[in-house]
Amino acid sequence: MSVTAAQGFQAAGIAAGIKENGNPDLALVVNRGPRRAAAGVFTSNRVKAAPVLWSEQVLKGGRVSAVILNSGGANACTGPLGFQDTHATAEKTAEALGEGHSAGEIAVASTGLIGTRLPMDALLPGIDTAVTALSRHGGEKAAIAIKTTDSVHKTAVAEGEGFTVGGMAKGAGMLAPGLATMLVVLTTDADVDARDLDRALRAATRTTFDRVDSDGCMSTNDTVLLLASGASGVTPESGAFAEAVREVCADLARQLIGDAEGASKDIRIEVVGAASEDDAVEVGRSIARNNLLKCAIHGEDPNWGRVLSAIGTTSAVFEPDRLNVAINDVWVCKDGSVGEDRDLVDMRFREVRITADLAAGDASAVVWTNDLTADYVHENSAYSS
Amino acid sequence: MSVTAAQGFQAAGIAAGIKENGNPDLALVVNRGPRRAAAGVFTSNRVKAAPVLWSEQVLKGGRVSAVILNSGGANACTGPLGFQDTHATAEKTAEALGEGHSAGEIAVASTGLIGTRLPMDALLPGIDTAVTALSRHGGEKAAIAIKTTDSVHKTAVAEGEGFTVGGMAKGAGMLAPGLATMLVVLTTDADVDARDLDRALRAATRTTFDRVDSDGCMSTNDTVLLLASGASGVTPESGAFAEAVREVCADLARQLIGDAEGASKDIRIEVVGAASEDDAVEVGRSIARNNLLKCAIHGEDPNWGRVLSAIGTTSAVFEPDRLNVAINDVWVCKDGSVGEDRDLVDMRFREVRITADLAAGDASAVVWTNDLTADYVHENSAYSS
Numbered sequence: 001m002s003v004t005a006a007q008g009f010q011a012a013g014i015a016a017g018i019k020e021n022g023n024p025d026l027a028l029v030v031n032r033g034p035r036r037a038a039a040g041v042f043t044s045n046r047v048k049a050a051p052v053l054w055s056e057q058v059l060k061g062g063r064v065s066a067v068i069l070n071s072g073g074a075n076a077c078t079g080p081l082g083f084q085d086t087h088a089t090a091e092k093t094a095e096a097l098g099e100g101h102s103a104g105e106i107a108v109a110s111t112g113l114i115g116t117r118l119p120m121d122a123l124l125p126g127i128d129t130a131v132t133a134l135s136r137h138g139g140e141k142a143a144i145a146i147k148t149t150d151s152v153h154k155t156a157v158a159e160g161e162g163f164t165v166g167g168m169a170k171g172a173g174m175l176a177p178g179l180a181t182m183l184v185v186l187t188t189d190a191d192v193d194a195r196d197l198d199r200a201l202r203a204a205t206r207t208t209f210d211r212v213d214s215d216g217c218m219s220t221n222d223t224v225l226l227l228a229s230g231a232s233g234v235t236p237e238s239g240a241f242a243e244a245v246r247e248v249c250a251d252l253a254r255q256l257i258g259d260a261e262g263a264s265k266d267i268r269i270e271v272v273g274a275a276s277e278d279d280a281v282e283v284g285r286s287i288a289r290n291n292l293l294k295c296a297i298h299g300e301d302p303n304w305g306r307v308l309s310a311i312g313t314t315s316a317v318f319e320p321d322r323l324n325v326a327i328n329d330v331w332v333c334k335d336g337s338v339g340e341d342r343d344l345v346d347m348r349f350r351e352v353r354i355t356a357d358l359a360a361g362d363a364s365a366v367v368w369t370n371d372l373t374a375d376y377v378h379e380n381s382a383y384s385s
Numbered sequence: 386m387s388v389t390a391a392q393g394f395q396a397a398g399i400a401a402g403i404k405e406n407g408n409p410d411l412a413l414v415v416n417r418g419p420r421r422a423a424a425g426v427f428t429s430n431r432v433k434a435a436p437v438l439w440s441e442q443v444l445k446g447g448r449v450s451a452v453i454l455n456s457g458g459a460n461a462c463t464g465p466l467g468f469q470d471t472h473a474t475a476e477k478t479a480e481a482l483g484e485g486h487s488a489g490e491i492a493v494a495s496t497g498l499i500g501t502r503l504p505m506d507a508l509l510p511g512i513d514t515a516v517t518a519l520s521r522h523g524g525e526k527a528a529i530a531i532k533t534t535d536s537v538h539k540t541a542v543a544e545g546e547g548f549t550v551g552g553m554a555k556g557a558g559m560l561a562p563g564l565a566t567m568l569v570v571l572t573t574d575a576d577v578d579a580r581d582l583d584r585a586l587r588a589a590t591r592t593t594f595d596r597v598d599s600d601g602c603m604s605t606n607d608t609v610l611l612l613a614s615g616a617s618g619v620t621p622e623s624g625a626f627a628e629a630v631r632e633v634c635a636d637l638a639r640q641l642i643g644d645a646e647g648a649s650k651d652i653r654i655e656v657v658g659a660a661s662e663d664d665a666v667e668v669g670r671s672i673a674r675n676n677l678l679k680c681a682i683h684g685e686d687p688n689w690g691r692v693l694s695a696i697g698t699t700s701a702v703f704e705p706d707r708l709n710v711a712i713n714d715v716w717v718c719k720d721g722s723v724g725e726d727r728d729l730v731d732m733r734f735r736e737v738r739i740t741a742d743l744a745a746g747d748a749s750a751v752v753w754t755n756d757l758t759a760d761y762v763h764e765n766s767a768y769s770s
Contacts, residue, residue, distance in 0.1 A: 337463055
């Protein structure tokens, strides 16, 4: 499972003392080759953490030999000194890994509190420990070491014909499109070059991580990396490879929403009958970000008026008196007005399905979100993240 | 105070039985002239309630003789029958008021639950009762009758040279730009024509009601009306009149935020150093809608990282490493990085001031919001509105 499910990868997760509570906080993923192709997508937030700025540069070369990730500090909004810390982290990782590694091929990712410097006196020695702990079976430990407010670590794997795609993710809040707030490392032993990796990764994230929206808050640190070792010797047909990558991304994205801070309901919003996919996504996101609706779902109240209210704020093609809304398959709103009896809606289960029919075309999209709860408020008013 | 502070107006607020709990739910404001000029601004939500569709038509004529307002039901998403109910309400009001009134000059406003028909068998007889109760001192009662989840009724007044502007507002949640969710009726005895009323009203709402954002949720029923009786015989200089209207709007807008559902903090966000006012407003709204920041403020945590994170999602002109943020006048973020000691920030009081300096120009804007609390969640998960 995780990042070591595919051949050619080693990983480690250790406690370096970055987190004050002594929990694991440093993960290392190493690509042992023979190939070291890589692709990455990053937050579209214009305020980017130092490791994002660094890794974007690294990925331009299309080659990554290792990824070093820390929790316990985002290294965001830390100025030039913060960037130097990221640089030093990559340098130290290359040095500790030894021959064949250079800082320019080491991606760095960080997650945790914004606006504080990382404790480099703990982090740098931790890299030596992590290198010593590297193992063919280290994927789970690496996934555990990148947790922040996550209640569980998240891993996934998909098997293709002769190749494997695996991955790990962290994220529990500040999940919003472009991307959900997260660190994700995917690995594969397929023999695929950087350009094809990039294409498969962008296609996969566009309909998975980009379509989970926990709380509308876009992070400064989002990073999704895909590393290929080529160790299987198999070059899959591009469609099959893309599907395996998408499958792992969808699995991890679903796990992120399932672990969203304070959530008691996972909400699947499907927009159908849209004039275009862009319209469907815009409407889906607008519904996903409506605090009043998210509170209503928490209270198991099939409040379709709040769905219409959210749709009405978009620029999508629709006529108000042709809108239809179903909650858990009961069409409570028909033609923009009262539909089936809302008392027929059974909302006892964790998963809630909202279907919004714009009656304007054939395009559709699915966006995932979760409810808004007092626990979310408590968690995020007490914890500086 | 309220809508009867200006000469030439009568008002009433009564319990018609629209609300099941027997609270006041029907308000009537009548312009006794001699002039009946009027202007209005309405929600920019594309899903508009029947009374909004009706009143938009009425206001096109620039004349309003009376406004009939109900709480206890929004008459939104109620289809053609809901529109007929609004029409019948205007007809009945014209008939009850008698000579000199016609339905085409009666504005209608409704607030409450979306997606249910109004109990016309209670509402229509209530109109007769309201007409009987009309009084030169009825402004307070009218303001009370339009409350939904409001904890207090809201009124304001400004005195100009020889003229008065007064008003009432309701709103406690679903407050978001374009406009905040609200019903507002303003009255003046100034002798001003419909065109000048419109100009003054649009200028005033643009920097007041349009800049309060309680929960990012835009309503289907927002209505702000300004009625002029001309009873003072005074035609004020247009700047002085506009300022009086703005003053009343600002007062009411501040009261709306002060009564936002579940809020424990009122947050004044001032964006300075912007390249344009549009940039300043975009950044202000982005900060105002950041759930994580709103939770942090609730927890009295001066979490400036979440402010930067919100700024980073906008298209405003700025460089990340030149951003400055003050919370209650302590510049906790300088040049995009750690500034003064966050422990210096005193957040014990209800009002919290966030200043975001984009260091990109001279434009500025103020946007008001409130914190996100467990009480907000409870109120909106238990109550269908």
